[in-house]
Amino acid sequence: MDNSLFVQIVFYLFAAMTVGSAAVVVFARNLIRSAFALLFTFFGVAGLYAFLGADFLAATQMVIYVGGILVLLLFGVMLTHKLYDLNLKAETYQFFPALAVALGVFVLLATVLLRARWHAGAQDAAAPTTAAIGGLLMNDYILPFEVASILLLMALIGAAMIVRRRSE
Amino acid sequence: MIGLSHFLVVSAALFSFGIMAVFARKNAVNVLMGLELILNSANLNLVAFSRFSAHNLDGQIFAIFVIVVAAAEAAVGLAIVLSMYRILKSVNLDRADTLKG
Numbered sequence: 001m002d003n004s005l006f007v008q009i010v011f012y013l014f015a016a017m018t019v020g021s022a023a024v025v026v027f028a029r030n031l032i033r034s035a036f037a038l039l040f041t042f043f044g045v046a047g048l049y050a051f052l053g054a055d056f057l058a059a060t061q062m063v064i065y066v067g068g069i070l071v072l073l074l075f076g077v078m079l080t081h082k083l084y085d086l087n088l089k090a091e092t093y094q095f096f097p098a099l100a101v102a103l104g105v106f107v108l109l110a111t112v113l114l115r116a117r118w119h120a121g122a123q124d125a126a127a128p129t130t131a132a133i134g135g136l137l138m139n140d141y142i143l144p145f146e147v148a149s150i151l152l153l154m155a156l157i158g159a160a161m162i163v164r165r166r167s168e
Numbered sequence: 169m170i171g172l173s174h175f176l177v178v179s180a181a182l183f184s185f186g187i188m189a190v191f192a193r194k195n196a197v198n199v200l201m202g203l204e205l206i207l208n209s210a211n212l213n214l215v216a217f218s219r220f221s222a223h224n225l226d227g228q229i230f231a232i233f234v235i236v237v238a239a240a241e242a243a244v245g246l247a248i249v250l251s252m253y254r255i256l257k258s259v260n261l262d263r264a265d266t267l268k269g
Contacts, residue, residue: 155240
């Protein structure tokens with residue numbers, strides 16, 4: 001990754017998009033608005049993945065988060081409110097204690113992260129990662145891969161069981 | 169000079185916003201959004217360390233498994249929220265106090 005001015009501008013653009021829309025998610029008064037701000041957060045994180053040379057992960061982020069989880073959350077917002085209720089006001093409580101805790105956590109983390117001397121060697125050139133990840137998943141990580149598939153199946157069945165209407 | 173710490177600070181900001189959402193929002197769906205922010209920040213850290221320190225793909229594999237668990241969590245969490253809405257007619261977390269001693 002060469003550190004030309006263009007690269008820096010792109011990084012700060014993605015970082016600002018991620019952090020700014022995350023702030024909208026938390027502080028928006030309207031639930032639909034926070035759901036759509038979450039879309040831009042996921043886009044920003046996908047951009048940062050691409051920036052880090054993780055091309056497969058960036059595509060996965062787009063497909064699963066934007067296409068799956070965000071749509072699921074929007075369904076959750078729609079199904080738990082009456083549709084004529086246009087102003088879905090999101091109330092907050094303990095606003096200032098929560099703000100203090102969040103700010104404290106951020107300051108603490110940022111201080112530690114910036115002061116630590118990370119082992120950072122020379123970076124490799126960014127290369128396509130899809131084939132390598134596929135090989136790793138089929139060889140070294142085959143057991144976690146299968147366990148993850150069983151977990152997804154269990155979540156599918158469990159979610160369907162929880163929301164089904166029980167016949168009395 | 170974009171280095172490791174730039175990504176770590178972005179991820180710390182995402183994590184703090186996630187904590188803020190989990191602590192301060194009353195709506196259960198909004199709390200789930202905060203959880204997604206926290207998981208995304210953890211993922212960003214994993215990928216950044218995988219790129220800058222480890223020089224292999226283990227961090228990215230781990231991030232894929234985190235995404236899998238996040239998908240399962242979102243599905244089951246929203247199912248619980250929907251059944252809570254069916255019982256309480258509300259997704260306000262303050263209303264879910266039946267187990268309060």
